[in-house]
Amino acid sequence: MEIRRQDIHNSDIPLVCRACEARHGGVCGVLTAEQLTELNKHSSRHRLDSGAEVIGQGETVVNYSNIMRGVVKLTKVMADGRQQIVGLQFAPDFLGRPFLAESAISAEAATESEICNFPRNVLDRLVKRTPELEHRLHQQALKELDEARDWMLTLGRKSAQEKVASFLYLIATHIDPESVDMSSFDLPLSRADIADFLGLTIETVSRQFTKLRKENVIRIENNRHVTVPDMDRLMRHAGND
Amino acid sequence: MEIRRQDIHNSDIPLVCRACEARHGGVCGVLTAEQLTELNKHSSRHRLDSGAEVIGQGETVVNYSNIMRGVVKLTKVMADGRQQIVGLQFAPDFLGRPFLAESAISAEAATESEICNFPRNVLDRLVKRTPELEHRLHQQALKELDEARDWMLTLGRKSAQEKVASFLYLIATHIDPESVDMSSFDLPLSRADIADFLGLTIETVSRQFTKLRKENVIRIENNRHVTVPDMDRLMRHAGND
DNA sequence: CGCACTGTTGATTCCTATCAAGTATGGTGG
DNA sequence: CCACCATACTTGATAGGAATCAACAGTGCG
Incomplete structure (x- = not known):
């Protein structure tokens, strides 16, 4: 089970990933050097100004992201403009809703931030082949669910x-x-x-x-x-x- | 990939499972006949009166469940008694928080219900060996997360x-x-x-x-x-x- | 300097909570 | 069978907390 991550020696880990603080906290921590290299071919880092939108409610999801630095807010808006933030994500959280093509929420940088994008289809394929990765995403979803329910108590009572x-x-x-x-x-x-x-x-x-x-x-x-x-x-x- | 579920012929599916309406909707749908048989050895069906508690906030999780019939409410209470329902689960939903020993919420039957219990350690072991099963639970968690966030908008705005x-x-x-x-x-x-x-x-x-x-x-x-x-x-x- | 933007403070309104009473239903036991 | 009670729900009167409307202060910027 410990065959993954010989990266104590940083053997074949891509350079950008080696310098990446989110590598162990985010989803990348469960990937092998080869997988990281593969994923890295398609990934790109971006700096976001405060207020910059990562994705809009109802838009088609093309990317998942890792938050490298900063805070991202997840919001829902009603037709008349009323708005509710339904989640806050902090580095090094994973950002995205696996297995859905259309986003039910919008995500935007609450502070000046930095994120690392992966194309949806690349990660989806990787998830299918990598139970460890799905497990990691599952854990993240459960964490967000716990937090959402905590907040429901706050909002309601x-x-x-x-x-x-x-x-x-x-x-x-x-x-x-x-x-x-x-x-x-x-x-x-x-x-x-x-x-x-x-x-x-x-x-x-x-x-x-x-x-x-x-x-x-x-x-x-x-x-x-x-x-x-x-x-x-x-x-x-x-x-x- | 289609080696699982030769159950078109109901070959070796346990009798109780064969008669079970939740088998395809719940988590059991992704299991092979052998796995169902294994799980079935440890599972037990229970009838719940309306109001019956499945698990209490802060208690140790010993069972996961499938809801066979009825509606189960998930609630959180504050120290002073204020209460908030943070989720409703309908048959044939899976009921439980994987990977956590202590429940952060309580679950009780909202209507007269029927559930099928599996011991936590048995299912946890099965999950480790069965990526399909983890995928199914992951999907369920994501569905609940979507619902929770929808409801946050309702509660807040x-x-x-x-x-x-x-x-x-x-x-x-x-x-x-x-x-x-x-x-x-x-x-x-x-x-x-x-x-x-x-x-x-x-x-x-x-x-x-x-x-x-x-x-x-x-x-x-x-x-x-x-x-x-x-x-x-x-x-x-x-x-x- | 003026302007836009963010945040604070004040006056008033309005929605929901609270307190209170009343109705309907079902179960129990004399 | 019916008086009695508990429970669930509704309705009314009043109070209170947050929303709304409005004015103002602090900060950064062209």
């Missing part, structure tokens, strides 16, 4: 205050998984995005930030930088006892 | 009226996939459950039912039986143009 606190807690715990100190971070989303994620309006989000600040649950600098002096206290405000 | 109409539309399209006529059906959930699914109170749900009834979008008999004269009209009330 929490107050505005609890929603905002839940969001801050989510960001604190996801923005930099490497870091030991989660008590200080930059928000990857604008107030408008946060509102769309929480099912609130911008104004309500802003008011709740102010309230949390006045109660010394958080400190805010330059609108985007947040410090949490007591993470447990934030968690209590989020309704997660 | 729709009015009470739209939520109730969305719920009715969901049930109409899921309760009996065989049936051509989706315009008449029994609700599998009580008003309290519907409220927990929609992030509303019982009273609000009741009022919206009354309103939709008075606007002739639906008819209701005996509280549970619903008739929809014009499905497109219901869809418009649900905000799905």
Whole structure:
């Protein structure tokens, strides 16, 4: 079972992949050197400005991606323009909905980001031949499902205050998984995005930030930088006892 | 690739499985006769009264299940008792969260139901050896993820009226996939459950039912039986143009 | 400097929750 | 058989939280 990944010696791993931080966290970690080489022939890295769209709701999926750096938001819009963010993906997550030609959601960079694209048909073929890869994608789907259901509780049953606190807690715990100190971070989303994620309006989000600040649950600098002096206290405000 | 399933002749398929309607729809459809026989040695069918718990939030997962008949609700509860239904599963869905020992949600029968249990370790072992089976579970996870994200839009951005109409539309399209006529059906959930699914109170749900009834979008008999004269009209009330 | 954009704060409205009462149905036991 | 009770649902009155409408502050940019 350990025949894959002799890459301790980086034997035949493509150069770009060798330098890639997402290689072990993303889907690439389960691939052999040959498979990586094959996939690499068709893959391409792209830098995305904040707000750049990776794919639009209803469009045909041509690429899957790995997020190398940054945060990508997944959104759904109603015909009249109402919008809901249904997921946030952080590096080095896989981005895409396997086995479906048409995307039910749109994906766009929430922050300045970098992604690595693979053509859909290439990866789909690779998945068919590589149970390890399907397993990896399955795990990712299950993780996203768990997160989606957690968020359903937040959307359906929490107050505005609890929603905002839940969001801050989510960001604190996801923005930099490497870091030991989660008590200080930059928000990857604008107030408008946060509102769309929480099912609130911008104004309500802003008011709740102010309230949390006045109660010394958080400190805010330059609108985007947040410090949490007591993470447990934030968690209590989020309704997660 | 077509060596599996010589079951056109029902050669060596276990008797219970042969009579099982869920065999093709559930996970069992991808298994060979031998695998079915093996799995069948450890599986057991159970009848569930409405309200019976399959597994509780935080409990250790010992079984996966196939839903043979009925509707199962997946719920999350907060420490103070607030509750949210995060998913509805209909026969012949697979029920369970692969690869996790502890359940993050509870599952209980919404209607009188019947399920077929397999021990977790038996199925986990089978999954490792059977890429087809993992693929099937992967597909199921992705389906649930799509549904969860659809519902997030409903929870976050729709009015009470739209939520109730969305719920009715969901049930109409899921309760009996065989049936051509989706315009008449029994609700599998009580008003309290519907409220927990929609992030509303019982009273609000009741009022919206009354309103939709008075606007002739639906008819209701005996509280549970619903008739929809014009499905497109219901869809418009649900905000799905 | 003026303009666009993002975010905050205030006043008011409106939708849904809450509190409360009432109806309908079914089961139980005297 | 019927009085009694529990449960599920509906309806009404009121309260409260978030949305809406509006004004204003801070920042970056051409």
